Amino acid sequence: MQIHCILTAMVIAAPIIVAQAAQTSTNLPPELADPSVPAVECRPRNGLPNFFAKASQGGEVRIAYLGGSITAQEGWRPKTLKWFQEQYPQAKISQINAAIGGTGSDLGVFRLEQDVLQHKPDLLFVEFAVNDGGASPAQIYRCMExxxxxxxxxxxxxxxxxxxxxxxxxxxxxQEGKFPRSASAMDRLADYYGIPTIHMGVEVARLEKNGQLIFKGNLPKTDAEKAALGDKIVFSPDAVHPFPETGHKLYLEAVIRSMALIKAAGRKGPHKLGEPFVADNWEAAKLVPLDKASMSGNWQKLDPAKDRLAKNFQNRLPQLWKATPPDATLRFRFRGIAAGVYDLLGPDCGQLQVTVDQQPPRKVLRFDSYCTYHRLGQFMAAHGLAPQVHEVKIETISDPPDKAKILAQRNEKINDPKRFEGLNWYAGYLMLIGELVE
Known part of the structure; x- marks a missing residue:
């Protein structure tokens, strides 16, 4: 099997510094505003020398996996963990599973401390290229940096x-020889910081182009189906989530090939932070418990011992609050540049009215075409604000969304009307870049 990796990318020297270190995500040069990076499976850059040194010595070693549903699967994450454990039997290698389906770097940057950093990982894998596929490069730079x-x-x-x-x-x-836009933006940032990158899909694209792989299909079940398939690999059922036994095996193999190159790169030592890539990055992003804001109207703190949702999501949202219309309101004032809420979407959820300062109110749906079940979500009330005091008001409203029409976007139906009753809002944290003020 070919190794699609440019050896000359094995940079050990300091990462390249962009011409204007004070640039922001709103005044990017064209090559960063719309990046296009050549498709290469691995760019080792400054490697992972601290991780490899610690794994070789033995003792406790922790690998964190921060990403979306592809990482949450029983796929490349547990497969690579097992491979590392086999390569370094003298070490006690464990994982920090910080993957949440349907989320991108815009939530990852806020939950990083809670889900990853407090557990002190030695290696952090970050996987958001698919879920950030619809984000602008500017947004990706802010969050990933x-x-x-x-x-x-x-x-x-x-x-x-x-x-x-x-x-x-x-x-x-x-297959055209380029990274998609989201991966291109992430790779530009990785180049600035000397971070190694692995595109686990380069080999997948090559195999599909050569007629050796079916990107979307069903795994063969009968002998006849297996014979018809021949030597071809069925990658995934949906062109997104690989089958663990086929697609994720290819992802594992990409990591193994890349680690041979990454291991030879870099020098052990602490990572030093210089000038930022974009001055308005979200380094200061943090979670603040929801009850630090002012609550009025119909709010209920859910007890994990009695409430199914509170129990199911306790790991990510230790406190879960339920708000019901028409009068449940959340208010807070903060000094900073961005604010949002870490919450749930689900069948019995509705929509909110969000007002920031004196701006016109806007509606925010907490129900979408995937809401046949409850899942973690988030929304930004505002970002890109002037660094001063702002006031945010979020209200539950009685105006119901057309749930049947929304579900029909994915050919889903309201098969149990009682489950879809309600216009509730479930929330756990404020997301702030700034500080609450009285």
């Missing part, structure tokens, strides 16, 4: 590796 700078500010010896997966038409872009 926030993850990097938070990590190295708190744990300067922790090594970071960006890993990229693929979905949908991203495979065509790879």
């Amino acid at each position: 926030g993850i990097v700078r938070q990590t190295w500010k708190a744990l300067p010896s922790t090594d970071i590796c960006f890993v990229y997966t693929l979905a949908g038409n991203m495979i065509q872009t790879l």
